[in-house]
Amino acid sequence: MENAVALKDALGARFDRLKAGEDGWRELADAGVLGLPFAEAHGGLGLAAREGFAVLELLGERAIALPYLESVLLAGTLLDRAGGDHAASWLPRVAVGEARLAFAWLDDADPARAEREATGWRLGGGKLLVIGAAEADVLILIAQSDEGRAAFLVPHDAVAMKAYPTIDGRRAADILLDHVSLPASARLALTPNDIAQIFDVGAAAVAAEAAAIMARLVTDTRDYCRDREQFGQKVSDFQVVQHRLVDMNIEARRAAAAATLAVDALELAPGPRAKAVSAAKVAVADAARFVGQNAVQLHGGMGMTDALPISALFKRLTVIESEFGGRDEHLARYMALA
Known part of the structure; x- marks a missing residue:
């Protein structure tokens, strides 16, 4: 947990200094996280793919659209696991940002x-x-x-x-x-179980990203309601708004807990892993819709514009709902495994 916080802080400082139009991918390369899940022999750090979820959380809560999950944590992890000449040729270049x-x-x-x-x-x-x-x-x-x-x-x-x-x-x-x-x-030297596992890594990853986005939405919406006035008083003073903010916070925390359980289950046997990941994906899909829609509603017209990050965050949550399997698909898988 401490390592994840330190990584997010270090990356956050880098992106704070990033100017408009500059390459965020280059910042990831300079920070050394493009090779995070690769073996040291392939120019990486030899860490588990789940350690890179902290990068996804930072990108998600800042609405930075970079294909870190797909390029590094999924495709890169598969290639690293397969090994051989292809991994030796491509992964060191990926790790330093020379190839994708x-x-x-x-x-x-x-x-x-x-x-x-x-x-x-x-x-x-x-x-x-x-x-x-x-x-x-x-x-x-x-x-x-x-x-x-x-x-x-x-x-x-x-x-x-x-x-x-x-x-x-x-x-x-x-x-x-x-x-x-x-x-x-x-053809890479991978088994069907290797491929099934990487799909669960993807689903758990976007669940963790979504939880980070929802936490940002709760904070931003609370702060906006504290600043905005209507009928001569702060919007946050209205009891119905206070209740709505509390409900948003509860849903965001529930999603975060489910995502954590899914991430912890990634190294388990296929059955328990799949069950935990599907449970998280269902919980995240429900929470994402509730938190996202209420955040936009409480921001009023500003929630539909690009003037605030709320719109970009809501769009990303909407995509995550169906990414690596939608709610109904994961609910069906969970019930089959129960």
């Missing part, structure tokens, strides 16, 4: 599939909403094979993609795999 990875996992209507060829693999189908794909040098792509889900390292220029902005200020792309041929070495 993207994580292509969400299937479109024609799911990504991998078929063996005489000299390697042929990929077909497509992927949706690949965060940071246009800026990435290579993709870590999940496709269905005869042996289950498999992960492949795919060069950026081997696929067709359509890039676009997301509502929460990030950049994404849809990817078309039009008979993409890859060498046998492109």
